[in-house]
Amino acid sequence: MAVCDLTPQDFSKLLEFTKDLARSAGELIRRGSTAILQEGNVDEKKNSVDLVTEWDVKVEELVRSEIAKSWPDFSFIGEESYSAGERPPLTEKPTFCVDPIDGTTNFVHGFPFVCISLGLIYKKQPVMGVIYNPFLDQMYYGLKGQGAFVVLPSSPQPIPLPLAKPRPLLSLSQALLGVEWGSDRSASVMTRKSASFVRLAGDGKEIKDAKMAHSIRSMGSAALNYGCVAQGSLDIYWEIGCWPWDVCAGIVIAQEAGCYVTGSREFFLSHRDEDPPQFKDWDELIWGRKYIVIRAIADTPTEKGRDAQRRIVGDFYNSVEEWDAI
Ligand code: IPD
Numbered sequence: 001m002a003v004c005d006l007t008p009q010d011f012s013k014l015l016e017f018t019k020d021l022a023r024s025a026g027e028l029i030r031r032g033s034t035a036i037l038q039e040g041n042v043d044e045k046k047n048s049v050d051l052v053t054e055w056d057v058k059v060e061e062l063v064r065s066e067i068a069k070s071w072p073d074f075s076f077i078g079e080e081s082y083s084a085g086e087r088p089p090l091t092e093k094p095t096f097c098v099d100p101i102d103g104t105t106n107f108v109h110g111f112p113f114v115c116i117s118l119g120l121i122y123k124k125q126p127v128m129g130v131i132y133n134p135f136l137d138q139m140y141y142g143l144k145g146q147g148a149f150v151v152l153p154s155s156p157q158p159i160p161l162p163l164a165k166p167r168p169l170l171s172l173s174q175a176l177l178g179v180e181w182g183s184d185r186s187a188s189v190m191t192r193k194s195a196s197f198v199r200l201a202g203d204g205k206e207i208k209d210a211k212m213a214h215s216i217r218s219m220g221s222a223a224l225n226y227g228c229v230a231q232g233s234l235d236i237y238w239e240i241g242c243w244p245w246d247v248c249a250g251i252v253i254a255q256e257a258g259c260y261v262t263g264s265r266e267f268f269l270s271h272r273d274e275d276p277p278q279f280k281d282w283d284e285l286i287w288g289r290k291y292i293v294i295r296a297i298a299d300t301p302t303e304k305g306r307d308a309q310r311r312i313v314g315d316f317y318n319s320v321e322e323w324d325a326i
Contacts, residue, residue, distance in 0.1 A: 004146055006094060006310070007015065009126075011128065011143055011146075012284065013121065014128060014209045015128060015141065016145050017070055017071075018118050018120070018128065018141075019130055019132075019139065019141060020065060021066055021067070021118065021130075021276070022116050022118055022130045022131075022139065022255060023132065023134075024066070025059050025062060025063055025100065025116045025132070025134075026116060026132050026134030027060060027106055027134065028055070028059050028062055028224050029055065029101060029107070029114065029116065029134045030057065030058070030134050030135070031061055031099075031302060032053065032054075032055030032107070033055075033107060033110065033114075033135070033182075035052055035055070035056060035109055035148070036107065036270070037110050037154070040108075040265035040299055041053060041054060041143060042059040042108050045083060045183075046183065047103070047183060048183060049183045050091070050183035051081070051104045051105055052080070053101075053104065053108060054134075054168065055107070056079070056100050056104060057100075058078050058081065058099045059100035059101055059116065059179070060078045060080040060081065060098065060100035062099055062116070063078070063096075063100060063116070063123075064076055064078060064098075067096050069121065071094070071096075071317050073093070073094075074093065074095065074096055074097050075088050075090075075091065075093045075094070075095040075096070076088065076093045076095065076098070077090075077095060077096070077097045077098070077245060078096075078097075078098045078099075078100065078245060079098070079099045079100065079245045079246075080100060081254055082163075082243070082245075090121065090124060090161075090283060090286075090287075091155060092123050092124065092324045093119055094120060094121070094122045095118040095120070095121045095122075096119070096120055097120070097121055097126075097245050097248040097249075097270075097286075098116075098117065098118050098119070098245055099116070099117040099223065099243075099245035099299050100116055100220060101114060101115075101116065102114070102115050102116070102117045102131075102219050102221045102223040102224070102245075102246055103115060103219075103221030103223075105220055105222065106220040109245055111220065112135035112136055112325065113133065113135075113136075113219050113220055113221050113224055114133060114135060114221060114240075115131050115132055115133040115134075115221055115223050115224055115227075116131070116132050116134075117129070117130075117131050117222075117223035117245065117246065117248070117249045117250065118130045118131075118136075118249055118251035119224065119244075119245070119247075119248025119250075119251070119252065120248075121248060121282075121286070124146075124243075124282050125144075125163070125234070125282045125284055126248045126249075126252045126282070126286065127143070127144040127155065127252060128142070128143050128144065129141065129142050129248065129249025129250060129251065129252035129253045130210075131171060131217055131223045131224065131226070131227050131249050131250060131253065133224060136153075137152075137153040138150065138151070138152055138153070138227075139151040140161070140226075140227040140231075140249075140253050141158075141253065142161075142230075142252045142253035142254075142255075142256035143252070143256070144252060144255075144256070145256075146256070147160055147254075147256050147257075148160070148161040148230055148253045148254070148256035148257040149161060149251075150163070150227070150231060155314065160189060160236045161229065161230045161231050161232075161253070161256070161257035162231055162232035162257050162258065162295065162296050163231045163232055163233075165185045165298070166232065166238070166258060166295070166296035166297055166298040166305060167200045167232075167297070167298055168297060168298045168300050168305075168308070169235055169294075169295070169308060169312060170308075171211070171312065171315070172200065172213050172236075172312060172315055172316060172319070173211050173212050173213060173214075174214060174235075174255075175214060175235035175236055175312070176213070176214050176215055176216075176217065176233075176234055176235050176237050177200060177201075177213050177215070177217070177219075177234070177235065177238070178216075178217050178218070178219060178225040178228065178229065178234045178236065178237035178238070179193075179197065179200075179216055179237075179238055179239065180218050180219075180220070180222070180225075180239050181193075181298060182240070182241040183241070184325070184326055188227075188323065189208040189323050192302055193320070193321075193323075195321060196319065196321050197216060198210065198319035199211065199319045199320065200216060200316075200320065201213055201215070201216050202320055208238070209319065210319075211315075213318055217234065219225065222237075222242045222246035222247055222250065222291075223246060223249060223250045225237035225239075225250070225293075226247065226250025226251065226253060226254050226267045226293060227250065227253065228255045229254055229259055229293045229294070229295050230250075230253045230257035230259055230295075232257075232295050235295050236292065236293070236294045236295070236312070236313075236316060237291075237292070237293050238291070238292045238316065238320070239290075239291055239292075240264075240290045240291075240322060240323060240325050241289060241325040242289065242291055243289070244286045244287060246299075247286070248286065251286075251293075254293045257295075257296060257298075258295075258296030258305075259293050259294060259295055259309075260293070260294050260306065260309035260310065260313065261291075261292075261293045262285070262291075262292055262293075262313065263284070263285045263288040263290050263291060263292070264288055264290035264322060265290075265317040265322055267281075267284065267285060267288055268292070268313055269292070269317075270312070272310055272314075275306075276312075283295070289325035290315065290322065290325065292313060292317075293322050294309045294312060294313055297309055297312075
């Protein structure tokens with residue numbers, strides 16, 4: 001097999017391999033949770049709210065070695081090896097992009113919204129994603145052009161995403177939004193972020209231009225936010241400061257579920273008229289550190305669902321402020 005020529009059979013094999021790997025990693029994450037809640041060995045990365053544990057590293061090592069055994073020619077980008085200084089260039093080669101434990105803060109608190117996120121980038125485009133929450137035994141997965149699915153403990157048969165027929169979404173005021181507090185708690189970021197939250201949730205009768213969205217949630221895992229938007233339970237998820245390993249798998253799953261996925265306000269405006277899978281600038285999107293995703297929306301007699309997605313993302317970006325991710 002030439003490295004850049006994966007066949008449909010290779011992709012099917014890869015998907016099964018990655019789903020199995022996610023479950024094995026999930027066992028280790030569950031074991032780690034018991035240990036961490038007893039011993040509490042937690043380290044800090046850039047500050048006291050940017051956490052890492054020995055289990056993040058152990059899970060990444062497990063995943064990396066299993067990938068190397070089965071797919072020795074593939075490249076690997078992982079949160080913990082990146083933190084340790086590795087900077088693999090993104091080439092045309094198939095590249096696994098992995099967050100071993102997404103939701104590390106939840107993990108150390110025993111809050112059960114934690115997952116492993118395994119994405120595959122091929123010819124610089126995310127093409128496969130598997131996200132597994134071992135505490136709720138929930139697995140999302142998607143393969144480019146083949147749809148997205150969730151496997152739940154209540155229904156071992158994969159359920160296609162979104163879970164229900166897409167509904168219309170007329171405006172932000174009807175939306176349930178996913179946002180995160182992130183690890184940059186500097187005054188300038190917190191001021192912009194909280195002003196954005198106020199404009200999204202506040203009452204427009206008293207707060208200028210506020211949208212009064214139904215509500216705002218912070219789940220603590222970027223990948224699970226993508227899963228929730230893909231299944232149609234969250235209408236939008238927006239975050240500045242994530243990394244490719246947080247979003248790579250989620251991007252594929254969301255796109256396959258009919259979501260509209262894009263980056264910063266500037267990226268959105270300059271790619272507004274392209275259908276996301278046609279993006280020529282995947283690199284810029286994946287490494288852009290600014291991400292937004294909106295769920296599948298039904299067509300109405302006056303507007304196509306895709307146009308509604310773009311209109312609402314435009315409206316969202318007119319309501320929030322941006323900042324540089326550090
Ligand atoms: C973090 C989580 C969190 C998000 C951060 C991510 P980690 O990943 O996804 O929800 O707000 O931006 O970095 O550190 O738990 O792997």
